[in-house]
Amino acid sequence: MVNAADTVWMLIATALVMIMTPTLGFFYGGLVRKKNILSILMQCMVILSVISLQWILFGYSLAFGPDKGGIIGSLEWAFLSGVGLDPLPGQTIPHQLYVCFLMMFAVITPALIVGAFAERIKFSGFILFIVLWSTVVYDPMAHLVWAPAGKLAGMGALDFAGGTVIHITAGISALVFSIMIGKRKGNCSSSSPHSLPLAVLGSAFLWLGWFGFNAGSALAVKGQTVSAFLNTNTAAAAAAVAWMILDWLTHQVPTALGVITGLVAGLVAVTPAAGYVTPMAAIIIGAGGSILGFIFVSYVKKKFGYDDSLDVFGVHGVAGIWGALATGIFASKTIGGTDGLLYGNPYQLWVQFVTVIVAIAVSAIGTFILYKISDFILGMRVDARDEYIGLDLTQHHEAAYTLMD
């Protein structure tokens, strides 16, 4: 039976998650040099368009269609054949709305990786890679963790809104990708953010969109929806404060870039836990994601020298892994799901650990192979001259800003 209140909420939540992808473009776009902002926005808008089509043509069916061995869906629901308006078993919203809500998740996941290859990617190679990645890495991971018949779902893996499926896969893929494509030319001091206000605006709308992302993942209007809503806000707040304090202590000044990076790390960390933990646990999860993110962004990246331009791995990968494990620690049956370590169920932490390892393996190996294929067919990196001039002019023949009117 379709429930009207649930359907209204899920329509809103879907729209909130949709706006996160263009918003992510502004968040990332503000952080690159002014010659590359359009390329970032363009990549986000194109992912939104291309993956929306991929999803209804065959992506949804691969991820959530009738099960094949617990690993992937069959193509029975390709072109949405047989996918109508009647709710799926156990749900109270039209099936097509469920398709649409999950579509926005499929869209934002590859968009997160944009930050890793910013300022040097060739546009044609980028499109090929994104479509392959979505099909070969994202769709099976979504099936494994979220489809009722998926292998990891069968083990009891908890991933409320996609900490593993979305943030770990994107974060690890970003790391592998940034190492394979190589560093940007020139020294890093010349790549300071060109518009922090745009990045702050982006982070604000990400925070807003995340309410739909997390609270929407309850798929209905119930107690858990509100838990997820409050936990999302709490974790973002704790993480923003934590990063600000760390900045203050180690770099002597609190920075705007630090606060917005921190809040995103907190939102990432609470994503898998949102509907399973108490608000006090959300503080620890959010602040923990922020602290670990800070360590990776400030120290680990420098030490190893990989050029993950906008810290997709440091923020989404690291905070995502922390969040997935923290879910196994802090989850409480009274809120939703199953009990975690703190409530006497250490097995849940083990399940979360296995899920994290699978996500890392699938995304690392998948990205390595798909990069090689896309690089061979179309090439992944622009030449040095185009990189110097900027991707806006060389890839799209447009300029974001002009010196003269």
Add this chain to the structure above:
Amino acid sequence: MKYVIAVIRPHKLEEVKRALENNEIHLMTVSDVLGCGRQKGVTEIYRGVTEVDNLLRKIKIEVAVNDEYLERTINAIMKAAPEGEVGDGKIFIFDLAECIRIRTGEKGKEAIG
């Protein structure tokens, strides 16, 4: 005293700055400029309408030096700025009539360094 103006490729700024600093030239003024020379412009397309803009982004560096520093200033720029293709830029050198440090009122040689 001489006044040196160099127009260079934007992405060469860091290298040129470092080369000047290695030659004990620490004071300079840098600005974002547009210019056209022999280098081909960039084509922009807006909703199918093509616009060829022959004004390109360049960086202008201005340095005031004492005469004995002139040669090393030029050498540093000549070494760090070129890519070997059209569009590497130009160096202009002027005689400098006077230089005054506003805070102290020092003039000439003392004020420049």
